[in-house]
Every structure is written in C-alpha cells, then in structure tokens.
Amino acid sequence: MSKIIVVGGNHAGTAAVNTILENYPGNEVVVIEANTNTSFLGCGMAMWIGNQTVGAPESLFYSSPEKLGAAGAKVLVCTEVTDIDFENKTVTYAPSERATADSPGASGTESYDKLILSTGSLPIIPNLPGKDLENVQQVKLYQDAQVVIDKLDANPDLKHITVVGAGYIGVELAEAFKRHGKEVAMVDIAPTCLAGYYDAEFSALMADNMKEHGIDCKFGQGVEAILGDTKVTGIRTSEEEFATDMVILAIGFRPNNALGKDRLELFRNGAYLVNKNQQTSDPDVFAVGDCATVYDNAIKDTNYIALATNAVRSGIVAAHNACGTPLESAGVQGSNGICIFGFKLVSTGITLAKAEKFGIEALATDFEDYQKPGFIEENEKVKIRIVYEKSSRRILGMQCASTYDMSSLNHMFSLAIQEGITIDKLKLLDIFFLPHFNQPYNYITMAALGAE
Ligand SMILES: Cc1cc2nc3c(=O)[nH]c(=O)nc-3n(C[C@H](O)[C@H](O)[C@H](O)COP(=O)(O)OP(=O)(O)OC[C@H]3O[C@@H](n4cnc5c(N)ncnc54)[C@H](O)[C@@H]3O)c2cc1C
Numbered sequence: 001m002s003k004i005i006v007v008g009g010n011h012a013g014t015a016a017v018n019t020i021l022e023n024y025p026g027n028e029v030v031v032i033e034a035n036t037n038t039s040f041l042g043c044g045m046a047m048w049i050g051n052q053t054v055g056a057p058e059s060l061f062y063s064s065p066e067k068l069g070a071a072g073a074k075v076l077v078c079t080e081v082t083d084i085d086f087e088n089k090t091v092t093y094a095p096s097e098r099a100t101a102d103s104p105g106a107s108g109t110e111s112y113d114k115l116i117l118s119t120g121s122l123p124i125i126p127n128l129p130g131k132d133l134e135n136v137q138q139v140k141l142y143q144d145a146q147v148v149i150d151k152l153d154a155n156p157d158l159k160h161i162t163v164v165g166a167g168y169i170g171v172e173l174a175e176a177f178k179r180h181g182k183e184v185a186m187v188d189i190a191p192t193c194l195a196g197y198y199d200a201e202f203s204a205l206m207a208d209n210m211k212e213h214g215i216d217c218k219f220g221q222g223v224e225a226i227l228g229d230t231k232v233t234g235i236r237t238s239e240e241e242f243a244t245d246m247v248i249l250a251i252g253f254r255p256n257n258a259l260g261k262d263r264l265e266l267f268r269n270g271a272y273l274v275n276k277n278q279q280t281s282d283p284d285v286f287a288v289g290d291c292a293t294v295y296d297n298a299i300k301d302t303n304y305i306a307l308a309t310n311a312v313r314s315g316i317v318a319a320h321n322a323c324g325t326p327l328e329s330a331g332v333q334g335s336n337g338i339c340i341f342g343f344k345l346v347s348t349g350i351t352l353a354k355a356e357k358f359g360i361e362a363l364a365t366d367f368e369d370y371q372k373p374g375f376i377e378e379n380e381k382v383k384i385r386i387v388y389e390k391s392s393r394r395i396l397g398m399q400c401a402s403t404y405d406m407s408s409l410n411h412m413f414s415l416a417i418q419e420g421i422t423i424d425k426l427k428l429l430d431i432f433f434l435p436h437f438n439q440p441y442n443y444i445t446m447a448a449l450g451a452e
Contacts, residue, residue, distance in 0.1 A: 001026045002113035004322050005091055007081045007259065009033035010040060011308045012289025013118035014063050015315030016322075021071045023322040029073040030110055031065075033095040034080040036103060037142060045145040046169070049152075050176030057142060078105035084115070086263050086282055091115070113321040114284050117260060118273060118315060121253035121290035121306050130226030135246040138252070139173060151178060151246070158245045159183055162235050164223050165250035166193035168338050171206065173248055174215050175340045185216040185244065187237055194218055197336055197353045198401055199385065201366070202399045209343040229255040253306055255291045271304050276328040278318035286318035295331040297418050298349040299358050300397050301408035333397075335414045337407050337436045346410040349417045351398030352387050361390040366424070367447035371404045373435050379406035384443050386413075386423060388451065393422040409444070423451045 004020060006013045009031045020029050031038070041060045048056040065075040080096035089112050097104030123138040125131060136160070137148050152158060161177045163170045166188035177184045186193070192203040193210065210217055218237065226247050227234035234243045255271035257264075265273045265281035272280050272287035276295055280287050289311030297304035310332050320327040337346035355362035368383040380403045387397035398413035400406055416426070426448035433440045 001028065002323065003028040003030070003111065004114045004116060005029075005110060005112040006031045006116045006118060007036075007091065008120055008289075008291075009038035009065070009068070009077075009116035010118070010120055010289070010311070012120070012291075012311035013116070014039040014068070014314040016116050016118060016286075016288060016319040017068055017073050017314045017354050018063070018071065019319035020323055021068075021073060022100040024085065025322070027070070030076070030082050031068060032076045032079050032091070032093050033065070034078070034098060035141065035143075036077055036098050037061060038065055038068060038077070040073075041308075042140065042142075045139055045142075046176040048145055049149055049173065049384040050179035051303055052176075052179065060142065069215075076106045078103045080105075081259060084259050084263075086260075086285065089113070089115070094316075103398040112284075114286065116318050116322060117280075117285065117287040118131070118289050118311075119122045119259060119291045120258040120311075123249065124252045124254050125249060126223070126251060128223060128226055129282055130228060130232070131249070133226055133228045133247075134231040135224075136249065137230055137246065138224055138249050139169065139439050145164075148246075148248075150309070152182075160185070160244045161246045161248065162187060162244040163248045163250055164188075164235075165192065165252065166217070166219065166259065167196060167250065168194060168336065169250065170248075170250035171210065171338065171340055173250060174210065175213070178213060178215060183216075184214070185218055185242065186210065187218045187221055187223055187235070188189050189222040189238075189292050190219060193217070194338070194345070194352075197334075197347050197351070198345060198399050199353055199364075200381070202345060202347075202385065202401050205383070206338075206340060206343065206345055206399050208338060213341045223364065240449075241265065253290065255304070257291060260285070260287070261389075267302060267303050267304060273302065274314075276317075276331070277321045277326065278314050278329065279321065283321065286322055288318045295329060296334055297331040297420075299360065300358050300381035303334075305332060307332075307334065330418055333414045333417045335410050337410060342403055343401075344403065344405060344407065345399070345401050347397065347399040348410050348414040349395070350387065351397055351399065355387060355389075355396055360396065362387050364388075364394055365447045367443045367450060369441075369443045371402070371406070371438060373439050376435055381431060382406055382443055384409075386426070386447050386451070388423040393424055393451075394420050395423055395426070423448055427451075
C-alpha cells in the first residue's frame with residue numbers, strides 16, 4: 001500500500017485519481033487542487049459563451065470533489081501546493097486565492113510515496129502596453145468564462161470584441177461572440193488561422209468560413225498595444241488602429257512547472273520531461289497532462305501537445321505505474337478537430353509545413369469529392385490530404401475538411417500513424433461502401449491511389 005499525492009485535479013489529475021481508486025483500492029490517495037472544482041471541460045467554454053450548451057455551467061463538469069471523495073480520495077480544494085521537498089518526499093500546502101469562508105482550503109505538510117504532478121498550463125499573457133486594462137480577458141478557467149459572460153450580460157455597450165490569437169481556442173471564441181450578436185475582429189501575426197494544425201490549403205477554408213460569417217480576420221498583423229485609460233477602447237496592430245470594447249487574449253499556453261522547475265528535468269518549453277511511463281527525472285514523481293511532454297509518433301520524438309485527450313490518457317498511464325503496474329504510453333498524434341458555424345476540420349499527425357520544419361522530407365496526396373454517390377439528395381463535399389514520409393512512405397498526417405461530419409476518419413489515421421502504416425498499405429484497404437454513408441471510389445482510397 002502506497003500513499004499517492006496528486007497535485008491538480010482537472011483532466012489529468014482526475015483520470016489518475018479515478019484509475020488508482022478503481023484498480024488499486026488499498027492505496028491512499030490525496031488530491032490537492034487550487035481551484036474550487038475538478039474536471040472542468042474548458043473545451044465547452046466557447047459553446048457556453050455562445051449560448052450553445054444545455055444546463056451550463058454545471059454540465060461542463062464530469063466529476064466533482066464530492067465524487068472523488070466518495071470514491072475514496074482525500075480531496076483538498078481551494079488549496080495550493082506551495083512547495084515540494086523532493087528529498088524528503090513531502091508537499092506543503094496552504095489555502096489558495098480561491099479560498100472563501102465556505103471553502104477555506106487547508107494548510108499543512110503531507111508525505112508521499114509517489115507524487116503525480118498534474119498542474120496543467122497557464123495562459124501566455126504577452127507583455128503589451130494596456131494588458132491590465134479593464135475588459136482585457138483570458139479564457140482558461142471556469143471562472144474566466146463566467147466573468148466574460150457576466151460582463152456581456154451586464155454591459156450591452158460591449159459591442160465590439162477582439163480576439164487576439166487565431167489558434168483553435170481563438171477561432172472558437174470568435175464564433176461564440178458572433179453568436180452572442182457582437183461585432184468580432186480576430187488578430188493574428190500568422191497569415192491565417194489554425195496554422196499549427198493545418199496546411200494553408202485547409203486553414204484558408206476555415207478563414208473563408210469565418211469571413212463569410214462576418215468575422216473581421218486581421219491576419220499577418222502583430223498586436224502592439226491595447227488602448228484605453230482604465231477600460232479598453234481600442235487596439236493597435238502593426239498595420240492599423242481600431243476601436244474595440246473587449247480584448248480576449250488567446251495566444252497560447254505554457255506548462256505550469258512552478259513546483260518542479262528547479263529540481264526536475266525540463267523540455268525546451270519548460271514542460272516536465274517524462275518517459276513513456278510518465279516518469280520525470282525523479283523516479284517517484286510522475287507528470288501528466290499539460291505540464292508534461294508527450295511522445296509524438298509522427299516525428300518519433302518527444303514533443304509538447306496540450307490537449308485534454310492527452311491529459312486523460314497520461315493520467316491513466318501514470319496511475320498504473322505509480323501503483324506498481326508497468327504501463328507505457330502508446331504516444332500521441334495530436335489528433336484534433338474543430339467545428340465553426342458547422343464547417344469542420346479534423347487533423348492528426350503533422351502537416352506538410354510541419355514536416356518541413358522538423359526536417360522530414362514528406363509528400364502529400366489530396367483528393368476532394370462528395371461524401372456519397374450523386375443520386376443521394378443530401379450530399380456534402382469532403383477534402384482530404386494525407387501526408388507521408390518520402391523515404392519510408394509511412395503516414396505522417398491527415399487533414400480533412402467538410403460540412404459533413406467525417407470526424408471518425410481521424411481515429412483511423414491516428415492509429416495508422418501510431419502503428420507506422422505506409423501510404424501503400426492504404427491503397428487497397430478494405431473500406432466498406434453503402435450509399436447512405438460513402439462511395440465505392442471513396443476519397444480515402446482515391447487519395448492513397450494518387451500518392452506518388
Ligand atoms: C478554451 C479552451 C478550449 C479547449 N478545447 C479543447 C478541446 O476541444 N479538446 C482538447 O483536447 N483540449 C482542449 N483544450 C485543452 C485542455 O483543456 C487542456 O489540455 C486540459 O485542460 C489539460 O488538462 P490538465 O489536467 O493537464 O491541466 P489543467 O486543465 O490546466 O488543470 C491543472 C489543474 O492544476 C491545478 N493546479 C495548478 N497548480 C497547482 C498547485 N500548485 N496546487 C494545487 N493545484 C494546482 C489548477 O488549478 C488546475 O485545476 C482547451 C483548453 C481551453 C482553455
């Protein structure tokens with residue numbers, strides 16, 4: 001029987017705790033969480049802001065401190081771990097800034113046999129003039145979204161909103177504010193949106209979709225200052241100055257390594273460097289989720305990819321290892337998807353542009369067709385790109401765009417990348433056909449057959 005302390009109780013921490021409690025009932029588990037809650041689906045935040053959710057905000061939580069407690073964990077919320085003594089294997093904690101009279105948090109020191117760090121990530125706040133003005137917001141926590149929603153409800157004069165950063169969070173938020181009836185501008189220094197996940201041919205389709213829905217896309221512009229005396233009144237970019245009433249900073253996240261940065265080995269961006277067992281450079285300390293690295297099967301190397309799905313799986317892996325069952329992560333492909341005003345993009349693995357960045361010589365094969373045969377009335381076009389390594393011909397990535405829900409395709413390509421399948425293996429793969437779903441000459445086969 002071991003005592004395991006889990007620091008941080010969101011996706012990664014909750015997955016670790018549940019795995020330990022379900023599979024290793026003899027262990028003592030302590031979860032320490034600085035916030036008031038656990039397991040918040042931040043992924044639903046934009047939909048909450050955009051009035052697209054049922055029963056929010058409660059429905060955005062899939063567990064709770066009470067549920068974890070009932071399952072057998074000791075749960076301390078509104079409590080922040082302030083120090084870890086890695087030599088003597090103790091953690092020290094104190095009430096966090098979220099502590100209230102009703103939920104006062106706790107202070108003390110506890111010893112551990114194994115420690116799981118699931119402290120997540122923090123929004124990157126650029127050091128811009130005006131960044132501390134009223135109505136400059138960030139969106140990471142449940143409370144952040146609540147503040148934005150309260151402000152929108154209380155101030156109808158907040159008419160124009162600028163989202164800085166056109167990654168997947170920025171793009172989702174731009175849609176949310178538009179659905180809220182606001183005028184929306186989106187600024188990014190990159191020449192397009194979603195540049196990290198899609199090649200230009202695909203991100204351009206999303207940019208067109210955003211523009212068609214009235215979002216003012218200001219790409220290729222760096223923000224230089226947020227303007228105003230006390231409140232935001234405008235924004236200045238490298239290209240122009242314009243009036244705006246609220247600025248949302250969504251330029252990315254950095255791993256929250258505050259507790260172990262001076263003691264544990266770090267990746268180049270500061271994430272805890274872990275092996276496939278989620279073990280850090282201290283064998284009794286595991287790191288999971290957004291604060292840790294992943295093994296990226298597309299580039300066959302360590303990488304940093306912050307996603308809730310990676311967080312959950314890494315929490316499961318760490319839990320088994322912490323309880324004495326050796327289990328290796330299968331690695332990840334960064335599989336992701338996005339749906340904006342009904343237009344969908346999914347991708348897994350790396351793009352052609354990223355392959356070049358990583359020094360991998362790669363080729364791409366594209367195909368576009370209707371999802372179903374011509375005689376089917378409701379039919380939508382689908383565009384696919386498969387990226388593969390020139391020398392080995394192994395599949396490195398896939399991108400797909402459509403108004404049709406083709407998202408389950410992503411899973412197959414994710415597995416193909418994980419297992420090192422070549423583009424040639426895909427050419428004659430048995431892909432079923434039924435007119436309700438697809439075509440006998442379907443776009444997967446056709447793209448593969450078209451590979452050089
Ligand atoms: C708006 C938005 C949309 C997103 N959409 C998606 C999506 O659609 N799909 C997807 O896969 N991912 C999405 N993500 C990313 C996903 O939310 C993160 O990858 C995920 O939250 C990581 O989980 P985590 O548990 O590792 O870290 P976090 O969620 O960052 O949680 C870390 C926890 O640790 C606690 N903590 C930190 N330090 C301490 C301390 N010293 N003491 C005690 N507690 C501490 C924090 O309070 C926090 O609760 C989205 C993120 C955002 C912000």
